[in-house]
Amino acid sequence: MTSVNATFGEVAAERRIASAPLSHVSIELGHLYMEDFEAGPERLREQFRRVAPWAGTVRSSWQDRVPGGRARVSTCFLIDDYFSRFSTPAELVPMVLEAAADCDLTIDYIARESACAVSDGVELARLVEDRLVNDPPPDTNGSRPPVKESGWLCNGARSPQVGTVQAMGKANRWAPPLQNAKRGHSIFVDVELWDENGGKRTWSCPFLAAVWQLLRLGLLRTDGRLPLRPVMREDAFPDDWESLPAVMQLNPAAAPFSAYTTLSVLSPRFLPVELAVRTILSQVAVDGDVLRQVVARSGGEGIRLEEELVDRISYVFA
Amino acid sequence: MLVMGEVHTGLLQNSGEIPESTCRDVLQLLSGERVRVSRRPIVYAVSPDLLTGVDCRLPSASQSRIRGAGTVLSRSSITGGRVVQGSSYTRIERSGSDRRQPWSHYLARPGVVEVLGKVKSRDLADGFAEDPPADGLDLGAISARFLDVVQSSPLLDRRAPFKIARTRLRWVAEQGEPAIRFTLHSEQMRTVRLVHTGEFTPAVADLCEDLALHDWLLTALLVIIERARIGGTPGPEAAVKLAPAVDHLLHLWMPSARVDDVLSAYWESLDRRPGFTRQWQSLVDRVRDQLAVHTLAFLREKSGGGAR
Incomplete structure (x- = not known):
């Protein structure tokens, strides 16, 4: 009798991970806050004029890297509708598009910042918070649960609390905080992730920016699915922000929204925010299957991606 | 490494x-x-x-x-x-x-x-x-x-x-x-x-979890039988103490159920020596025999009582 090779599968026992369409680079052309809007379209044009040469440089450097110069580059623009609400999409979006066009820039995708908190009923910010794996200080051996200060995240060991009394009655003296992987001296960073007022949680700007980076890198999944897909624009823009899709595709010919790498061109005033974003992203555990998927895809195109996701993110502060 | x-x-x-x-x-x-x-x-x-x-x-x-x-x-x-x-x-x-x-x-x-x-x-x-x-x-x-x-x-x-x-x-x-x-x-x-x-591969970890599960089942069944003090306590009492094994444990023995084919040889070799399944089977038989003996005694007592 010949032996029979039986296979048996159970759908509920298997993991399926959707793959995201990916560009080579996602360029963030700007981030609009209320104060910028209040300053009028000239402020926007000024910003786009500053950004345009850097965007051009990145585009051409990817064209050099990719065989046949067929680099997939997409551009995006983020509007803050989370910390303050102003104007309407119908009024604001055309103004932004016009200012960009004046500087020979095309905005492929426009996104709402509040979508980084909740989008289509999926709490993306919670999803990312659940995936934080704290950077352990030396002598963390797993015997106790990780020390977490609710709503805060740091890159080392905090100072002991001054004034608290130890068992022998000696008051604690101040000791410096320590960065875990310091080079010589510490640069200790402690980031507020959220605060709560009357039971309502407000995510901090760096935390939402970290979610934003993960979305642009195509590294988030919920139940194995992509948490959001860009929605093609309609002829008219709505009168309220809720009716605007989380990410709206403005250019039908655009390369995919998510990308292997990201570039953000920002004013230097955002430097502390981005340090906080890197501190957060250094402690986000992206799903191993998703990491492998992206590495396999890029490898198939002959592109070697940086292993650490924070190294796939670059900035120009101009 | x-x-x-x-x-x-x-x-x-x-x-x-x-x-x-x-x-x-x-x-x-x-x-x-x-x-x-x-x-x-x-x-x-x-x-x-x-x-x-x-x-x-x-x-x-x-x-x-x-x-x-x-x-x-x-x-x-x-x-x-x-x-x-x-x-x-x-x-x-x-x-x-x-x-x-x-x-x-x-x-x-x-x-x-x-x-x-x-x-x-x-x-x-x-x-x-x-x-x-x-x-x-x-x-x-x-x-x-x-x-x-x-x-x-x-x-x-x-x-x-x-x-x-x-x-x-x-x-x-x-x-x-x-x-x-x-x-x-x-x-x-x-x-x-x-x-x-x-x-x-993670299949090795699956194998170790499967071994741990079955070792625990065996340990638990041994403990239950020990607590029943078969022969040392009256039959009905021992039977009551053995009942949880029947209710909660006996159906759980499924060695190698989730173990990758490549690794099932490890289970098989442990099953030859010391012989987990052999020991399990003998304990299960013991529990069932005890309950059968007790049931017979109970029936005899009942029919004897009815005749009077």
């Missing part, structure tokens, strides 16, 4: 077995991630894998001070709606550098602890299997927390049908000529030294 793990196994703190849907809710430890469930040949539900960061001393038989940093991979699971496990493991690898790297470096290698400096694989493996240092990597504490998180779920009624201690199985897997050694240390502690050909 090698993989270290520890599995804790215990009786779910609930009066009856819980249905598949409750297993899913209890094991939902990570938002946006599904609990995986397989139903054949026995309902088995497992939480998503979670990571714990560590930076600490690693075990060493020669008492060398070896430091490692990285992440431990853990999960909770429930088998047959009745037995709960907390399991953790980490792959120990050499680091390219003697320095502690930024944390993002370690998160790019989930489930890997990198050794800073020089190390001998055998020294680490022996140190872990024997008696790891108290201030060293504590996989036991991590696994215990993954078992506790299930046991403390508000969905459980915390009225377990009998009391039974958790067991701990610590394992080390290395590459080489296939071999397995299973050692009973104390009432609760077991070690497994496993040598596998080719690269480590």
Whole structure:
């Protein structure tokens, strides 16, 4: 009798991970806050004029890297509708598009910042918070649960609390905080992730920016699915922000929204925010299957991606 | 280089077995991630894998001070709606550098602890299997927390049908000529030294969890039989004490149910010697014989009573 090779599968026992369409680079052309809007379209044009040469440089450097110069580059623009609400999409979006066009820039995708908190009923910010794996200080051996200060995240060991009394009655003296992987001296960073007022949680700007980076890198999944897909624009823009899709595709010919790498061109005033974003992203555990998927895809195109996701993110502060 | 793990196994703190849907809710430890469930040949539900960061001393038989940093991979699971496990493991690898790297470096290698400096694989493996240092990597504490998180779920009624201690199985897997050694240390502690050909795969961890589960079942059944004091207590009393075994344990024996074909030879060799299934079968027979004897006695008593 010949032996029979039986296979048996159970759908509920298997993991399926959707793959995201990916560009080579996602360029963030700007981030609009209320104060910028209040300053009028000239402020926007000024910003786009500053950004345009850097965007051009990145585009051409990817064209050099990719065989046949067929680099997939997409551009995006983020509007803050989370910390303050102003104007309407119908009024604001055309103004932004016009200012960009004046500087020979095309905005492929426009996104709402509040979508980084909740989008289509999926709490993306919670999803990312659940995936934080704290950077352990030396002598963390797993015997106790990780020390977490609710709503805060740091890159080392905090100072002991001054004034608290130890068992022998000696008051604690101040000791410096320590960065875990310091080079010589510490640069200790402690980031507020959220605060709560009357039971309502407000995510901090760096935390939402970290979610934003993960979305642009195509590294988030919920139940194995992509948490959001860009929605093609309609002829008219709505009168309220809720009716605007989380990410709206403005250019039908655009390369995919998510990308292997990201570039953000920002004013230097955002430097502390981005340090906080890197501190957060250094402690986000992206799903191993998703990491492998992206590495396999890029490898198939002959592109070697940086292993650490924070190294796939670059900035120009101009 | 090698993989270290520890599995804790215990009786779910609930009066009856819980249905598949409750297993899913209890094991939902990570938002946006599904609990995986397989139903054949026995309902088995497992939480998503979670990571714990560590930076600490690693075990060493020669008492060398070896430091490692990285992440431990853990999960909770429930088998047959009745037995709960907390399991953790980490792959120990050499680091390219003697320095502690930024944390993002370690998160790019989930489930890997990198050794800073020089190390001998055998020294680490022996140190872990024997008696790891108290201030060293504590996989036991991590696994215990993954078992506790299930046991403390508000969905459980915390009225377990009998009391039974958790067991701990610590394992080390290395590459080489296939071999397995299973050692009973104390009432609760077991070690497994496993040598596998080719690269480590998570299937090795599955095998160790399956061994831990069946070792626990065997231990639990032995304890129940011991408590029944067959021959030392009146028949009806012994039968009552044996009943939980029938209600909650006997149907759970499914050796190798989730073990990869490539690894099933390890189970088979352990089943030849010491012969887990043989011992299990003889204990099951003993329980059933006792209950049969008791039933006969009961029927005889009843029919005798009716004649009077």
